Amino acid sequence: MPDTALYLVPLLGLLGLIFSLYLAYSTLKNDPGPPEIADISRAIRIGATAFMRREYRVMGLTALVFAVFLALVLNVYVTFAFLVGVVCSALSSFIGMSIAIRANGRVTFAARDGLSKALHVAFSGGAVMGMAVVSLGALGIAGTYLCFELLPFTPGPLTVITGYSMGASFVAIFVRVGGGIFTKAADIGADLVGKVEVGIPEDDPRNAAVIADQVGDNVGDVAGLGSDLNQSYTDTIISSLIIGAAAQGVGGVYLGMKGIVFPFLTVANGLVASALAIMTVMLLTKLEKIKPEATFRIGLLVSSVLALLGILILSYFYLGYLGAFYATAAGLIVGILIGLNTEYYTYKKPIHSIVLASETGAATNIIMGLAVGLESTVLSMILLGVGMIVAHHFAGLYGIALSGLGMLSTLGMNMAMDAYGPIADNAGGIAQMSQQHPRIRHITDRLDAVGNTTAAIGKSFASSATAAAAISLLTAYSEAVNIVRLDIRDPRVMAGLFIGGVLPAFFASMVIKSVGRTAQLMVIEVRRQFREIVGLLEGEAQPDYTHCVDIATRGALGQLVLPCLLAISVPFVTILTLGREALAGLLAGCIVCGIFLALFMANVGGAWDNAKKRIEAGEMGGRGSLAHKASIIGDTVGDPLKDTAGPTLDILVQLVATVSLAFTPLFLRILK
Amino acid sequence: MPDTALYLVPLLGLLGLIFSLYLAYSTLKNDPGPPEIADISRAIRIGATAFMRREYRVMGLTALVFAVFLALVLNVYVTFAFLVGVVCSALSSFIGMSIAIRANGRVTFAARDGLSKALHVAFSGGAVMGMAVVSLGALGIAGTYLCFELLPFTPGPLTVITGYSMGASFVAIFVRVGGGIFTKAADIGADLVGKVEVGIPEDDPRNAAVIADQVGDNVGDVAGLGSDLNQSYTDTIISSLIIGAAAQGVGGVYLGMKGIVFPFLTVANGLVASALAIMTVMLLTKLEKIKPEATFRIGLLVSSVLALLGILILSYFYLGYLGAFYATAAGLIVGILIGLNTEYYTYKKPIHSIVLASETGAATNIIMGLAVGLESTVLSMILLGVGMIVAHHFAGLYGIALSGLGMLSTLGMNMAMDAYGPIADNAGGIAQMSQQHPRIRHITDRLDAVGNTTAAIGKSFASSATAAAAISLLTAYSEAVNIVRLDIRDPRVMAGLFIGGVLPAFFASMVIKSVGRTAQLMVIEVRRQFREIVGLLEGEAQPDYTHCVDIATRGALGQLVLPCLLAISVPFVTILTLGREALAGLLAGCIVCGIFLALFMANVGGAWDNAKKRIEAGEMGGRGSLAHKASIIGDTVGDPLKDTAGPTLDILVQLVATVSLAFTPLFLRILK
Secondary structure (H helix, E strand, C coil): CCHHHHHHHHHHHHHHHHHHHHHHHHCCCCCCCCHHHHHHHHHHHHHHHHHHHHHHHHHHHHHHHHHHHHHCCCCHHHHHHHHHHHHHHHHHHHHHHHHHHHHHHHHHHHHHHHHHHHHHHHHHHCCCCCCCCHHHHHHHHHHHHHHHCCCCCCHHHHHHHHHHHHHHHHHHHHHHHHHHHHHHHHHHHHHHHHHHHCCCCCCCCCCCCCHHHHHHHHHHHHHHHHHHHHHHHHHEEEEEHHHHHHHHEEEEEECCCCHHHHHHHHHHHHHHHHHHHHHHHHHCCCCCCCCCCHHHHHHHHHHHHHHHHHHHHHHHHHCCCCCHHHHHHHHHHHHHHHHHHHHHHHHHHHHHHHHHHHCCCHHHHHHHHHHHHHHHHHHHHHHHHHHHHHHHHHHHHHHHHHHHHCCCCCHEEEEHHHHHHHHHHHHHHHHHHCCHHHHHHHHHHHHHHHCCCHHHHHHHHHHHHHHHHHHHHHHHHHHCCCCCCCCCHHHHHHHHHHHHHHHHHHHHHHHHHHHHHHHHHHHHHHHHHHHHHCCCCCCCCCCCCCCCHHHHHHHHHHHHHHHHHHHHHHHHHHHHHHHHHHHHHHHHHHHHHHHHHHHHHHHHHHHHHHHHHHHCCCCHHHHCCCCHHHHHHHHHHHHHHHHHHHHHHHHHHHHHHHHHHHHHHHHHHHCC | CCHHHHHHHHHHHHHHHHHHHHHHEEEEEECCCCCCHHHHHHHHHHHHHHHHHHHHHHHHHHHHHHHHHHHHHHHHHHHHHHHHHHHHHHHHHHHHHHHHHHHHHHHHHHHHHHHHHHHHHHHHHHHHHHHHHHHHHHHHHHHHHHHHHCCCCCCCCHHHHHHHHHHHHHHHHHHHHHHHHHHHHHHHHHHHHHHHHCCCCCCCCCCCCCCHHHHHHHHHHHHHHHHHHHCCCHHHHHHHHHHHHHCEEEECEECCCHHHHHHHHHHHHHHHHHHHHHHHHHHHCCCCCCCCCHHHHHHHHHHHHHHHHHHHHHHHHHHHHCCHHHHHHHHHHHHHHHHHHHHHHHHHHHHHHHHHHHHCCCCHHHHHHHHHHHHHHHHHHHHHHHHHHHHHHHHHHHHHHHHHHHHCCCCCHHHHHHHHHHHHHHHHHHHHCCCCHHHHHHHHHHHHHHHHHHHHHHHHHHHHHHHHHHHHHHHHHHHHHCCCEEECCCHHHHHHHHHHHHHHHHHHHHHHHHHHHHHHHHHHHHHHHHCCCCCCCCCCCCCCCCHHHHHHHHHHHHCCHHHHHHHHHHHHHHHHCHHHHHHHHHHHHHHHHHHHHHHHHHHHHHHHHHHHHHHHCHHHCCCCCCHHHHHHHHHHHHHHHHHHHHHHHHHHHHHHHHHHCCCCHHHHHHHH
């Protein structure tokens, strides 16, 4: 019989879900505003739901094919866990996005009542996603675990739970890649013609791609980011369960079942900490005197302190070994430091060097941005390395898995802020399109600026947790296929490092190309509409928004399946041609280069974006200056890096690791 | 007593050096041309020698300090080997550049007699460098080896020969970084003001930075590339000696001293093959009917076939084991395939996608270029991995070292073509500046275009050989510090992978920033001269070339020492804080990410460069079109990547590995 404490986890998951629904209710009860706002919001909603429906159909069909494959080569229990993982993950992204596309116009309208009110609505909209992800994650994983634990005729829960993990990765790669291609193709297409060629402002209603751009924020930044973090969260939990079950004890303390229950309790603890932090922020937004940045900082502080406190109590009283607390705390602290490092490189002094370099044109803007982006990864990678050693020092391999849990223990709160960003961005777009009073637009701009900071930090958290989870999965894989020596001097391992090291680059190049191709189609269409629709530029005629949404949709869906298949098939090809050691090496290479590139792409994109924002705020001659033009080019180059290729790399790393581990029984049969 | 066959190596080295001097004589006996050509050539020569003198002074002083440090912590024998390495390497770069800066104007003048004559002069000028590098390398290494073998009171040659290797790396990092910053700062500065702002052609004499740009070709592309390949060559030879001495036998054959003599004989064989190939090309250039591309292809084919034939004979008759041939041939074939892959991505179909993307502006040009650059690394990295497994299959770790030797067995011929490139480039610049007849400029343009192809292939050869040599050094290091298990699952190894993985990025960011900063100073100065010198734009007054040379010189020298010190100090810091396993992991991470980034940067830069060239040749509207402007920005972004940061990464990887191995005795004393 499982530890009774385990029943607490799905229960808290259920409560979290109810809280999430309450947040959704309190968001939706706000006034959707007058027709000029509600109409635009509806257009975005129609585009986003149409895309998600088609994307989910493609994903669902592929998942079914994959499920049949799973049932044939592994067993029906793994298949079941896989499908539960797919459903829970797809559901959390869907819930989050459904609210986001309804919150946007409400935020624009709420801005009439001031900054606090708008912030309140936007944050509560984002918090729906935050709570949905952590609650459905806890519910799904613990539910699946208990189900296989209690049903006597099934194999043990730990042999099938990797199926759930694959399900989450499966959804993540489809939603992230699809949404990422959509959003950036639309964004680049809209900007290149609108801002650069025609010279009209961002989100101008005369631009045919403007609705597609807004839709992109939702399907890419809300649904995509949600599925991404959901997968990091899932993999981190599941890898710590597997490592926990294998660990005999830590620091002289016998673990037994506690090795599995402790991660679950950490998750439950994080859920409560996040919920309390979200409530705190909701209360603070009602006070008009606190700045939005400060509100969020307090929220993060509350969730971090509560989470740490809970973990301390659990380690001492439940586990009886404080080393577990140190390992988990090491992860949380490393995560926070990496977040601060990201903030420094994307918002502080280094941006200034990019701004200055813009004076001599786009080339120097981009060269300096690349240098800043490369440098920004240095401290993060070192921190990850040192954090690993510290976590291992206190609790061995189990400690490394726990450090990943530490990083994500405040995910509910983090995710709420992340999803808040695109809602605020959308609200600003709607304000611009519906030609609201400058005062309203000033408020939405203000909200948007805060959202940018939180987005970059959220991405670096995702990458850090990916590292810890993937290393745990690599260890679990290598033990499952009975690798005794995994020596770097073994040429198979080294060859694996080389091949795995270039995999993220291959994947990124495919995704970037898809964005480029779709963006070019978009440019041609927007140009065509400006040329052919009489009176469009004068504001006397409406552009055909739907056509642009359609181009982005077809571009994203048409170029979605190939990279996903690549990621899934790589472990099979590698183990069958080069052997199990090569696959382990490949995982290691993929982790190191994948995390490096993910951090680089997220940071360099953020840095270019903010350099542009600084120039728009008046530096180097402000809007319309040559420096501004240069900075727009830099920002555009960064777009597919930070919002498409970069974030998908985390998913790639985890998916390859999960597939390697999940198919171990098959590999062992073939290799024997 | 050493094998008598060993004496053959320094003897052949000496003969090679004499051949190199003969080539120099036959280059210099050509007419330097009328004053309008000779004067420009002299201005370039003065700038280049002045820079080299100052650079060598900084390098010499740092080397002396380092030599004292070596003598204190290791011993005087290693110090001696280090200084010999420094002198031989510095000398080969100096000889090569001295001829190149005298050949340039002679090529311009020879173009009056037609393409063949000009090609003949340019190639013979480049061949001086090719032969100087391989001959001085063979002479220096074999001489040092024999010296310590014969003198009875010294430690064995293998314990001190790493000092030579460090010497070569030391020179390489200084000359490559210094020359790289100089050349690209001048190039970017000249282009941004001249081509983009003022709208005058490249190499226009009114541009104040134009002489600095030409000087840069010599100190960066000739001297820098020479020192780079010289170091790859040195490290490859020395690592194969060390691995050869440790290997008991291969494929059931007892090796003994043959394990050391065989690499030496391979080197001697490659020297002869290269010399014969150079002679063939020299003869072919006298025939007017063969195209330059075909001439070079025949040269490469001759050197490859001769080298393979020689290795086959040596393996069968001397070593008595054909596996050594297979391993060496695997390296050579992988090198050629990687070269072809580079050629494909930088000159064939993928370029077309960049050209097309230029139509929608600089942002899409750069996005597509990044995608192409990332993709271009995929096959190369896989080939490196597979090549390693094949080489190891036939001759174990010794095979991996031999595969590196295989790649570089035709270095003399490769290097001749590489050094030919900047000579042809300079000749074109001089033709433009001295306003030669369009027919002459057409010939020099033709020579220059051929040179671009050879340069990119040369870089990928250097990266491939770096991988093989560095892996051998890593193995030698880990055995020297008695690491039994080098398991990826060990968190110290994994942390090392993370930290080593980000080291190339850190180094690259420093170098790129230096280029950016110096280029900005250059832009300001060129702008100032256009503004302040009356009649400059009308061609009635001369700009102040010297000032621009001075800016590039100070920029390069001032920002040279810090990255070099970083590279040298990393192994110390790592082993003292995180331990010997972490340093081994760091080396592995640095190799994988370093080679990946080096290949990426070389290829992406080459691709942008050639996309621009295609547009200039008439595609997408040709010169002056919007697509052309976009492609110039892409080319400029690629400049510091392909000619500064990228090539220095190979050196970084080798330097870190060499320092780790060379200081093993010190580490063992401290760690005990």
